[in-house]
Amino acid sequence: MSSSPAQDRPRPQSLTDLFVSFTLLALQGFGGVLAVVQREFVEKKRWLTTEEFVEDWAVAQVMPGPNVINLSLIIGGRYFGLKGAMAAMAGMLVAPLLVVLTLALIYAQFANRPEVAGALRGMGAVAAGLIGATALKLIKALKTNVLGWRWCTAFGLASLVTIAAFRVPLVYVIFGLGGLACTLAFRKLQP
Amino acid sequence: MSAPLQLVFGTAEWLEFFLHYLTLSLLAVGGGIATIPDMHRFLVENHQWLTEAQFNASIAIAQAAPGPNVLFIALLGWNVGLNAGSYLNGFLGVFLAMAGILIPSTLLTYNAAQWGQRNRERRSVRAFKQGMAPIVVGLIMSTSLILATTSGRSLEHWPLWLMSGITALICWRTKLHILWLLGAGALMGWLGLA
Numbered sequence: 001m002s003s004s005p006a007q008d009r010p011r012p013q014s015l016t017d018l019f020v021s022f023t024l025l026a027l028q029g030f031g032g033v034l035a036v037v038q039r040e041f042v043e044k045k046r047w048l049t050t051e052e053f054v055e056d057w058a059v060a061q062v063m064p065g066p067n068v069i070n071l072s073l074i075i076g077g078r079y080f081g082l083k084g085a086m087a088a089m090a091g092m093l094v095a096p097l098l099v100v101l102t103l104a105l106i107y108a109q110f111a112n113r114p115e116v117a118g119a120l121r122g123m124g125a126v127a128a129g130l131i132g133a134t135a136l137k138l139i140k141a142l143k144t145n146v147l148g149w150r151w152c153t154a155f156g157l158a159s160l161v162t163i164a165a166f167r168v169p170l171v172y173v174i175f176g177l178g179g180l181a182c183t184l185a186f187r188k189l190q191p
Numbered sequence: 192m193s194a195p196l197q198l199v200f201g202t203a204e205w206l207e208f209f210l211h212y213l214t215l216s217l218l219a220v221g222g223g224i225a226t227i228p229d230m231h232r233f234l235v236e237n238h239q240w241l242t243e244a245q246f247n248a249s250i251a252i253a254q255a256a257p258g259p260n261v262l263f264i265a266l267l268g269w270n271v272g273l274n275a276g277s278y279l280n281g282f283l284g285v286f287l288a289m290a291g292i293l294i295p296s297t298l299l300t301y302n303a304a305q306w307g308q309r310n311r312e313r314r315s316v317r318a319f320k321q322g323m324a325p326i327v328v329g330l331i332m333s334t335s336l337i338l339a340t341t342s343g344r345s346l347e348h349w350p351l352w353l354m355s356g357i358t359a360l361i362c363w364r365t366k367l368h369i370l371w372l373l374g375a376g377a378l379m380g381w382l383g384l385a
Contacts, residue, residue, distance in 0.1 A: 026257060026258045027257045028370065029258055030370075030373045033259050034331065034334075035369065036369065051324075054324045054327055054328070055320040055323075055324070057327050057331075058319070058326075059300075059307060059320075062323070063300040063303055063304075064217045064218065064219045064295075064299065064300070065216065065219055065292075065293065065297060066219070066259055066260070066293075066296075068259045068260075068261075069259055069261060069293065069296075070300045073297060073301050074300070077305060077308075078308060081305075082301065085297075089293075092258070092259055093258070093262075095258075096256065096259065096262055097258070097262060097289075100252065100253055100262045100265065100266060101265075101269060101285070103252050104248075104249075104266055104270075107252055111248065115382075116381075118380035118382070118383055119378070119381040120251055120377075120380065121380045121385060122351075122354065122376035122377050122379045122384075122385045123255050123376045123380065124255065124351075125339065125351040125352075125354040125380075125385060126355070126373050127254070128335050128336075128339035128355040128358075129335070129339070129354065129356065129357065129358025129359040129372075130359070130362050130369055130372070131331060131335040132332060132335035132336075132356075132359035133358070133359045133361075135332035135335060138328045138331065141324060142324055145321055145324055145325065146321045147325065151325070154325075155326055156325040156326070156328050156329040158329065159330055159333065160330075160333050160336075163329070163333035164332070164336040170330075173326070173330070178323055178326050180322075181323065181325065182319050182321075182322030182323065183322070184322060185317075185321040185322035186314060186315065189317055190314075191314060
């Protein structure tokens with residue numbers, strides 16, 4: 001469970017590679033980029049294992065700022081330091097920003113068409129499903145977790161219910177449930 | 192989006208705009224979406240720099256477009272700028288909003304991540320990663336559920352929920368490219384099936 005990039009593993013070759021990879025990734029990320037990161041970087045490019053992806057996502061989620069931007073800073077920074085982090089973040093933002101501004105200009109012309117609103121709704125539903133699939137795929141990263149499957153199930157369900165059903169603010173869940181889980185993990189890890 | 196608001200924006204207004212995003216940046220634990228209620232209060236209710244319709248459309252477009260959802264913040268800045276009278280102001284709004292929301296959190300996250308990477312063998316760092324893992328999986332699943340029910344939580348929305356559920360199964364179990372799924376979703380929505 002070492003999270004250092006091993007020497008014999010695939011990795012980004014250059015800053016340009018990082019920038020282009022993140023640009024292509026972001027441009028596929030309709031309704032959010034998270035699902036695509038998992039698919040491209042874990043399944044296809046194999047820059048990250050599923051376990052590393054979950055660990056990085058934990059950091060991205062706990063730190064302030066947009067999650068996928070944080071993730072790009074973490075991944076880019078791991079390989080090329082600050083320059084890598086900036087290249088990855090720029091890849092994530094520049095092209096999609098141009099697309100979104102173009103869409104806003106087009107939307108201004110067609111805002112009143114019900115078909116357009118329907119298509120937006122349909123894509124939103126699919127985007128939600130894609131993120132659900134990401135969660136299902138990440139479950140296998142918990143097999144090697146030091147907490148054991150019972151505790152993993154309990155904490156996973158608890159965070160799902162508190163956020164989705166009771167709409168508890170994320171900060172409380174992360175520091176409350178997260179603090180509890182980390183304390184338990186600390187005690188179970190060998191000193 | 193028509194621009195029903197005619198704003199006079201000088202340095203003082205842009206500075207206040209920028210400073211607000213700067214302070215919001217470090218509070219945005221949980222991502223850009225978590226800041227939506229505060230942005231609404233600031234831009235629509237307090238200052239009336241944006242109309243309700245402009246605010247909602249900015250979020251919907253950013254959700255539907257490819258790329259990070261945080262780009263809705265760029266669109267809010269863009270629309271404030273357009274309300275202030277020109278495309279040049281629009282670009283200024285985009286720049287100030289994104290710089291404000293990103294600079295503080297980026298500095299903090301980058302340094303924290305580098306520290307974590309250097310100290311990854313520490314028991315506390317390992318405990319953090321192991322302990323957070325199940326929470327993270329639960330959070331991602333809740334994001335999916337919340338996004339699937341943005342149109343409403345009443346039973347009449349079942350076709351949308353079915354689409355989300357089927358998408359999740361297909362994407363989980365097959366290698367079908369997600370653009371096909373998104374295209375199918377857009378088409379069904381266009382035809383009024385969802």
